[in-house]
Amino acid sequence: MRRGSNLPAVGTYNQTLVLDLIRRAPEGASRSELAALTGLSAQTLSNVARRLVDEGWVVEGTPVAAGPGKPRTPLRLDPTARCAIGIHLDPAVDTLVVVDLTGAVVAHSQRTPRQTDDTSELVADLAHAVEELLRDAGVARDRVLGVGVAAPGPLDADRGDLFEPPLLLPAWHHAPLAGLLREATGLAVTVEKDVIAAMVGELWTDTAGALDDAIFVYYGAGVGAGLAVDGSPLRGRTGNAGDIAHLVVEPDGPECGCGQRGCLGVAIAPERLLVDAGVLPPKSVVTAPEIRARLAEFAARSDAGDRRVQATVTKAAGSLARGIVQMNNLLDADVVVVGGPLWASLRGAGAAVARAVSESSETATVRGIRLLESRLGTDVAAVGAACLVLDSALTARPTDLLIASR
Ligand SMILES: [Zn+2]
The missing domain is CATH 1.10.10.10 (Winged helix-like DNA-binding domain superfamily/Winged helix DNA-binding domain)
Incomplete structure (x- = not known):
């Protein structure tokens, strides 16, 4: 893997x-x-x-x-023999999990990232959160195999360095994340793009091989895709595969920073949905934690039968379906898992996407596309990051035989 x-x-x-x-x-x-x-x-x-x-x-x-x-x-x-820590750095919320050797979550915490421009403060905060979680879970440090971190791209997955992920706090920009966190925690650290980590998490818990060829559609502050081919996550040369934000899905949709109109990223951006549904006034400038809070309101209104919110979700589902069909035409995966930290706020989106996908005139599949909801919920990227650690420790690779000293 x-x-x-x-x-x-x-x-x-x-x-x-x-x-x-x-x-x-x-x-x-x-x-x-x-x-x-x-x-x-x-x-x-x-x-x-x-x-x-x-x-x-x-x-x-x-x-x-x-x-x-x-x-x-x-x-x-013995699932409790060792464990791994997963961290998902998200603009709105940091999620930390401890998983056992089967990938099951045994401890979980969430925190709003401290709004600071001091990188060392962010790292110290994160290391502190790790210690707290281990203490609360009653896990001894010598049982911890390592820490996996899922972060928005672009990043250097081999070195564990971040570039300038537009969605993260500027203090993270160009931070050698793996190195800093290794120093602060004394634990081995690996860093992966969030959408790829999410796919790894799904693959780890998929013992039936149903996801050997699959697309994970990740909906958070940004939209992205984690791809699995022949049972392995597709990382690409630099570990940044899966950027689908600029697939055009609404030719006369809103303008995107790239110069096109109706790119998937802007078409279904949480900010746009909140404005379209009347939860936020047009041209609002809101922080990531605020968007999360407003999406909770968006979901509550939908549950209460608000037609405008429901229509907004249906329209977004249609746009997302166009992107999914294009990706599936490219990959011939026929299995799509949807999830990510903000996905659950879009009530009924799963069914609406499935409907739009099945009615698509652009699809080239001969079998139809099976749409599944993520089993890992909002923790998916954090669990996936922890599963990377398990995978690294527990999966036998013939290449291990060739490397004499590591
Ligand atoms: Zn664009």
Whole structure:
């Protein structure tokens, strides 16, 4: 799933490989089954299994009699053996999660980012929030595999540096985020673009392979797409794949900063929807946390039957559907997951997008597009960032065999 990484792996390639197989077997896997699957000798497998048990990664289940011969003793992952931290830096709210080895959230916190122009204050704040979360969750530091951070692009994913994400506080601009946070927390840190992290989170919890080829449409302060191809997230050369803000979906729509009209980013921007629905007066200048608060009002009005809000959502859904159809024509994925921090405020948008997609005359798919709502809700990018850490530690890659020293 991931190319080179500075996060620590579980151990040797064999150990990671065996753990990966155990993790994917909900009923557990016995030593003989694992030997057959890996091609390792019974002796090697027994050694690897003993090490995994000694280090607390797996536990021995109750022996089950299976025909003549020795009963089968399943080895199961201990989800609590280690954990990972995920942080989502969003203009309106920072979300922090701790996930266990299955990717399940065991602790969660949210905070409004401090409005400051001092980068070191932001980093210290974040490190403090990490310590607080670990303390509240009762998690010992030596169980933490590392920290994954999801941030708006553009960024340098390999180095973990931010460029000038227009949606984040200027104090984050050009910050070597991974390095600063590593120094402040003493933990390994990896940084990923938010939409890619969201796709990773969905993939990690998708044991059925339904999302091997899929598009994640992320709706937050900005709109973006996380793409999965052959079961792996598509990062692109610099880790910034998935910028769909300038797909033209409304040819006579509002002007965009890029010079075109009706780009997806401006067409369905939360600010525009709030103005169209009459929740904000035209030309309002509002901060990101304020937009979040107004969207809660927008959702409440929709729940109360406000037709103007509902019509606004339907129109936005139509615009989003045009973008989805274009992306799907390019990728032939046929599965689209929608979510992101502000998605839930657009009541009924999922059904409206599905309808508009199915009625589209521009679609080239032969099977139709399946639209799914994210299972991870507003935490999706934070959970995905934490899953990056798990993935890095728990997924065996043949390339690990080629790297002698890391
Ligand atoms: Zn544009």
